[in-house]
Amino acid sequence: xxxxxxxxxxxxxxxxxxxxxxxxxxxxxxxxxxxxxxxxxxxxxxxxxxxxxxxxxxxxxxxxxxxxxxxxxxxxxxxxxxxxxxxxxxxxxxxxxxxxxxxxxxxxxxxxxxxxxxxxxxxxxxxxxxxxxxxxxxxxxxxxxxxxxxxxxxxxxxxxxxxxxxxxxxxxxxxxxxxxxxxxxxxxxxxxxxxxxxxxxxxxxxxxxxxxxxxxxxxxxxxxxxxxxxxxxxxxxxxxxxxxxxxxxxxxxxxxxxxxxxxxxxxxxxxxxxxxxxxxxxxxxxxxxxxxxxxxxxxxxxxxxxxxxxxxxxxxxxxxxxxxxxxxxxxxxxxxxxxxxxxxxxxxxxxxxxxxxxxxxxxxxxxxxxxxxxxxxxxxxxxxxxxxxxxxxxxxxxxxxxxxxxxxxxxxxxxxxxxxxxxxxxxxxxxxxxxxxxxxxxxxxxxxxxxxxxxxxxxxxxxxxxxxxxxxxxxxxxxxxxxxxxxxxxxxxxxxxxxxxxxxxxxxxxxxxxxxxxxxxxxxxxxxxxxxxxxxxxxxxxxxxxxxxxxxxxxxxxxxxxxxxxxxxxxxxxxxxxxxxxxxxxxxxxxxxxxxxxxxxxxxxxxxxxxxxxx
Amino acid sequence: xxxxxxxxxxxxxxxxxxxxxxxxxxxxxxxxxxxxxxxxxxxxxxxxxxxxxxxxxxxxxxxxxxxxxxxxxxxxxxxxxxxxxxxxxxxxxxxxxxxxxxxxxxxxxxxxxxxxxxxxxxxxxxxxxxxxxxxxxxxxxxxxxxxxxxxxxxxxxxxxxxxxxxxxxxxxxxxxxxxxxxxxxxxxxxxxxxxxxxxxxxxxxxxxxxxxxxxxxxxxxxxxxxxxxxxxxxxxxxxxxxxxxxxxxxxxxxxxxxxxxxxxxxxxxxxxxxxxxxxxxxxxxxxxxxxxx
Numbered sequence: 001x002x003x004x005x006x007x008x009x010x011x012x013x014x015x016x017x018x019x020x021x022x023x024x025x026x027x028x029x030x031x032x033x034x035x036x037x038x039x040x041x042x043x044x045x046x047x048x049x050x051x052x053x054x055x056x057x058x059x060x061x062x063x064x065x066x067x068x069x070x071x072x073x074x075x076x077x078x079x080x081x082x083x084x085x086x087x088x089x090x091x092x093x094x095x096x097x098x099x100x101x102x103x104x105x106x107x108x109x110x111x112x113x114x115x116x117x118x119x120x121x122x123x124x125x126x127x128x129x130x131x132x133x134x135x136x137x138x139x140x141x142x143x144x145x146x147x148x149x150x151x152x153x154x155x156x157x158x159x160x161x162x163x164x165x166x167x168x169x170x171x172x173x174x175x176x177x178x179x180x181x182x183x184x185x186x187x188x189x190x191x192x193x194x195x196x197x198x199x200x201x202x203x204x205x206x207x208x209x210x211x212x213x214x215x216x217x218x219x220x221x222x223x224x225x226x227x228x229x230x231x232x233x234x235x236x237x238x239x240x241x242x243x244x245x246x247x248x249x250x251x252x253x254x255x256x257x258x259x260x261x262x263x264x265x266x267x268x269x270x271x272x273x274x275x276x277x278x279x280x281x282x283x284x285x286x287x288x289x290x291x292x293x294x295x296x297x298x299x300x301x302x303x304x305x306x307x308x309x310x311x312x313x314x315x316x317x318x319x320x321x322x323x324x325x326x327x328x329x330x331x332x333x334x335x336x337x338x339x340x341x342x343x344x345x346x347x348x349x350x351x352x353x354x355x356x357x358x359x360x361x362x363x364x365x366x367x368x369x370x371x372x373x374x375x376x377x378x379x380x381x382x383x384x385x386x387x388x389x390x391x392x393x394x395x396x397x398x399x400x401x402x403x404x405x406x407x408x409x410x411x412x413x414x415x416x417x418x419x420x421x422x423x424x425x426x427x428x429x430x431x432x433x434x435x436x437x438x439x440x441x442x443x444x445x446x447x448x449x450x451x452x453x454x455x456x457x458x459x460x461x462x463x464x465x466x467x468x469x470x471x472x473x474x475x476x477x478x479x480x481x482x483x484x485x486x487x488x489x490x491x492x493x494x495x496x497x498x499x500x501x502x503x504x505x506x507x508x509x510x511x512x513x514x515x516x517x518x519x520x521x522x523x524x525x526x527x528x529x530x531x532x533x534x535x536x537x538x539x540x541x542x543x544x545x546x547x548x549x550x551x552x553x554x555x556x557x558x559x560x561x562x563x564x565x566x567x568x569x570x571x572x573x574x575x576x577x578x579x580x581x582x583x584x585x586x587x588x589x590x591x592x593x594x595x596x597x598x599x600x601x602x603x604x605x606x607x608x609x610x611x612x613x614x615x
Numbered sequence: 616x617x618x619x620x621x622x623x624x625x626x627x628x629x630x631x632x633x634x635x636x637x638x639x640x641x642x643x644x645x646x647x648x649x650x651x652x653x654x655x656x657x658x659x660x661x662x663x664x665x666x667x668x669x670x671x672x673x674x675x676x677x678x679x680x681x682x683x684x685x686x687x688x689x690x691x692x693x694x695x696x697x698x699x700x701x702x703x704x705x706x707x708x709x710x711x712x713x714x715x716x717x718x719x720x721x722x723x724x725x726x727x728x729x730x731x732x733x734x735x736x737x738x739x740x741x742x743x744x745x746x747x748x749x750x751x752x753x754x755x756x757x758x759x760x761x762x763x764x765x766x767x768x769x770x771x772x773x774x775x776x777x778x779x780x781x782x783x784x785x786x787x788x789x790x791x792x793x794x795x796x797x798x799x800x801x802x803x804x805x806x807x808x809x810x811x812x813x814x815x816x817x818x819x820x821x822x823x824x825x826x827x828x829x830x831x832x833x834x835x836x837x838x839x840x841x842x843x844x845x846x847x848x849x850x851x852x853x854x855x856x857x858x859x860x861x862x863x864x865x866x867x868x869x870x871x872x873x874x875x876x877x878x879x880x881x882x883x884x885x886x887x888x889x890x891x892x893x894x895x896x897x898x899x900x901x902x903x904x905x906x907x908x
Contacts, residue, residue, distance in 0.1 A: 535715040
């Protein structure tokens with residue numbers, strides 16, 4: 001068994017920042033990640049980092065924009081923390097040598113972005129995430145922080161008190177991809193989950209293949225609630241064959257969207273008469289899909305994004321990367337032809353419930369970055385607000401886990417105070433298929449270790465459970481393989497829980513997920529080797545995809561309103577009197593339990609009164 | 616189709632305590648799962664047969680643990696083609712429909728994570744960035760040369776990482792501004808100068824293509840030298856630090872080993888002018904009057 005003070009799971013922006021912060025506080029910290037750090041998907045972020053750095057801007061304005069953009073579902077203490085901390089964290093990256101784009105006076109460049117009242121998106125070309133990730137990894141190397149790379153974390157070692165709020169996290173169990181060994185990692189102080197996105201729940205996503213929501217699902221099964229999972233951002237311009245992202249910058253520079261008949265539909269069909277192509281991401285995504293659904297799509301699938309009129313010189317100067325992406329991943333030269341684009345899953349606003357220090361309701365368990373929900377983004381994330389979230393909350397979680405004295409959080413976690421239970425009308429049974437009959441790939445609490453069990457005992461017990469699970473998966477000689485199960489869920493989610501959501505389709509998705517859960521009980525791994533067994537790895541990930549798909553769909557079915565990225569056919573308005581609350585989902589004896597907690601709109605100096613979200 | 620480890624189907628023994636009802640349910644479920652799996656395989660085969668266009672891949676296979684794969688071999692996969700399909704797409708299709716043990720690293724699918732550098736038709740390329748339609752068939756897909764193969768297309772990256780980390784690959788300066796909100800200034804020209812060098816994604820295609828690195832295990836290699844270039848040329852680090860970086864670079868296995876063959880530059884998927892960077896460092900070293908080997 002390995003042992004460290006603080007264990008960070010995941011090595012993208014949030015994980016690296018958390019590890020550096022814990023190290024700053026003198027903790028013995030290690031990172032466990034299924035990818036080598038520089039492979040993390042933070043590297044794919046293009047846009048930039050919102051930070052109020054300049055005269056005329058203020059953290060208060062940034063917070064106002066963020067609350068408004070969230071459609072009043074972000075918690076003000078979290079949003080304000082983000083905006084207050086972002087400037088010094090951004091400059092910290094500059095001090096670490098990050099290659100930001102520069103103004104004539106030598107200061108870091110900032111540019112305008114959707115939904116911002118000031119051009120505060122600090123950037124490094126159209127590759128800000130890549131520069132951020134590598135800069136932070138350099139700092140990790142400098143400090144000699146230990147990384148267990150290509151170790152896939154499969155479960156948390158959490159004590160088994162009845163209420164999650166009474167539980168403690170003592171460590172993790174991880175699978176060494178290179179050798180097939182399953183080992184325990186005891187965390188003396190805390191475990192920080194920084195596992196990133198969950199886009200692989202959908203079959204068309206800008207997310208990496210590794211983004212299977214592992215941390216969210218693991219924490220959920222250990223008792224930490226998932227929050228606001230129905231809020232998924234769909235980006236309007238992704239390449240149809242791969243989901244590769246074409247930055248908003250193309251439209252920002254003047255790119256135009258056309259349907260099959262060559263009509264500029266954003267205006268001609270009145271989707272956004274003022275802003276046209278520059279309307280917010282959810283509006284443009286819905287417009288594109290409406291065109292396709294009404295028979296004006298190209299090959300019944302996509303629309304065209306044309307930037308040829310901008311001229312080669314301007315394109316190469318500002319959007320060079322886009323020319324490469326379109327050529328390499330779609331085989332289309334955008335200097336000569338319009339690019340095919342369609343909406344794709346891009347970002348999960350929801351995640352593991354945390355407070356503004358990154359702590360969950362389970363003692364010693366933290367989360368930061370996309371896998372966490374503080375909540376900063378509420379119903380809709382503004383472009384440029386994901387990267388500051390990584391560095392601000394990664395750092396706070398790292399400090400807190402290392403034992404630094406911090407101000408007490410204003411956001412509560414777990415079922416305390418003012419919460420209410422919810423109900424949802426599901427056509428099928430929910431949760432684990434056939435509880436107790438089959439322990440395969442179950443995760444979470446290490447039960448039965450006894451009340452007096454020490455942290456190390458709990459970790460050991462969890463290791464043994466995991467070894468058994470993996471042995472079972474490898475010993476089975478037939479059944480069904482994960483690729484089929486995963487594909488079914490991904491297709492159903494894209495068909496039924498996409499940009500447009502209606503009751504009957506959401507119920508269809510729940511049926512499909514149920515069927516997939518039942519099939520999963522007979523999953524087997526074709527590859528019997530212990531060496532670099534990606535078949536096994538994917539089979540374990542698919543379990544996480546099942547739990548997360550169900551949570552997204554349940555939340556979407558329960559929320560009878562249209563807020564932010566969540567559009568419901570039957571309910572075309574935001575309903576503040578009923579829905580200024582977070583959707584919470586707890587894993588309760590193998591079944592999801594729905595409950596709600598109120599959103600916090602009271603900030604430090606002001607209350608963010610809900611207004612109509614128009615730009 | 617792939618020739619895989621022969622399947623040995625055995626009856627599962629059921630525990631004595633399991634009730635007859637449960638056994639029956641389990642058997643039914645198992646049957647359904649198998650039916651779904653068989654259907655999938657049949658559909659995949661049908662798709663490959665009926666596709667207007669398929670691509671023929673010959674893929675390197677090796678697994679030290681599996682008797683049938685201990686002796687390296689090539690497997691043939693015929694993958695139905697769709698417009699825009701890349702080598703990585705084809706490998707994923709083959710894995711998901713023919714042989715789940717086909718193993719390769721990949722993650723972002725968009726040439727930024729650097730996981731899937733492969734040896735495709737005799738040159739180092741990123742699988743995700745290589746269109747099938749640009750290649751002649753059969754397409755040979757092999758692991759990167761000059762690295763130990765772990766399994767199938769996966770190579771051991773440790774040596775590459777060691778070299779990258781040996782050049783003090785982190786920003787160092789003695790002249791940080793005092794305020795935590797004060798930036799260091801950098802001219803646009805200087806940022807432009809280091810820009811290409813910062814685009815490295817650590818895929819190791821360059822290292823694999825380099826004859827010198829193949830013969831000298833201690834040679835820093837193009838990627839690590841480029842990493843050092845990124846800092847040596849950054850005006851924010853200052854002259855003293857530059858001196859120190861040049862000393863690291865002109866050690867015995869540093870820049871002077873490069874014989875300017877340009878193979879690294881040719882294969883770099885991010886178009887970094889690696890050879891030029893190495894040459895420039897050689898010139899800097901001479902200018903600084905340092906002794907060299």
